Amino acid sequence: MGKPNLDIESVSDVTLFQEMARQKPWALSALYDRHASRLYGLAVKILKDETIAQDVLQDLFLYLWQNADKFQQSRGQPLAWLMILCRNRCIDQLRSREKRQRRSTTISDDVLRNLKLDESESPLESVHYNELQLKMNAVLNSLPEEQKLPIQLAFYRGLSQSEIASELKIPLGTIKTRIRLGMQKLGVLLKEMSNQES
């Protein structure tokens, strides 16, 4: 199988997954070229270690290659769940590095495959990714610090609510409330952003 030499940019991610399911290495190569920088950026931000981030990325792309037949059935924005898969792997790495007891609070790969992320109310389709990065930072920074910090600890360090409560020395009930309010606020802001774009 030769590598197609034209129009690779116009091939959708979903098609690349279909071609990977047909064992076409050029499709994996194209998917990597398209998304590796963003995935690697997230991995480095979470892990703060480029060598381990590279291992995570390698593991992720090999997993995608081996399971492309399952993923290609998903529709919509594959980058959204690629980012979640990448984040889950980074959190697993952090846990094993910090020798924290392993618990599966992240949503499993199987569950992710079955979720139709394009049906979730995501503004991904209409916003360019670089623009989205700026907007997300603005949205996060618009939260009060007391809500932003627990959300960041959960998202970037994979801490559970009780671990966050213990780290910040704040009652568990308070942390639960702050996370809930912060997430609800982010949800509303994202919806507004999505409506403005459309």
Place this chain on the structure above:
Amino acid sequence: MEHEELKLSIPAYCLGALDEAERQALERHLKDGCDECQRLVMEMLAVPNVLSFASEAHPPPRKLKERILTQIQPAKARVASAAEKVVDRIEEATYRALQKSRRRWMGASAALAFALVVVVFLFSRESAILKKNLKALESQLQFNEQVVIQLQMELEHRQQMINVFQSDAVKLVDLKGTGPTPQASGNVYWDPENDKAVFCAFDLPPAPADKDYQLWMIRGSEPIDAGVFSIDAQGKGLSFFKTIPEDRELSAFAVTLEPKGGLPKPSGAIHLIGTI
């Protein structure tokens, strides 16, 4: 836990911040079919989806992509690595033998100095010959490993073709020559149950040096790349390709002549076509 309490835990669930027992309780509730909670999960999942995008893009080192692409050819990589280990062991054994020989001579008396010089000279010459032979053997070994890899791949390829022919589910699709090659013909032996197929072409003229014949699967009105193939001196071509479950709705196969390496979508004239 009650519905209202579980509903409050959805934001933390989507963030992956629930403790194990809480997560299990919520997932049981979702599995029981609570529509309201399922809808809330779908809505709230948008938050972690886009939170990931708050991090800056950062290009990984170039060697990482090479490492990944090498890894997806496991058989070849494994044999190459095994060959390297064999060569390392040969080099180590040779080195030890040389060390041992040197140590033996270190205790010899001055009276034997002349003899030693002569022997060392002879040994060096012998050693140089041995090293040369070793290099030749290493090259031969590497060549043989490559041959073994090629043969293994070919064998695997042939076995997969035989499996298609032997399948009870195999469908035969006849392709007829059209356009510039009316004399040509072809067959696709397709096993939709196992998502594998073999394509044979006959009486096709050789492709120009800058072009390849490319096989397409047609699903609805959409052509899907099934790979390029070469033609031998007798005008025959043979290729094995994989399909996916969605391809079970295929309606036709076709062959076009495309730029070297093929294209994601056909651009050239149709040379062979056959409906299912």
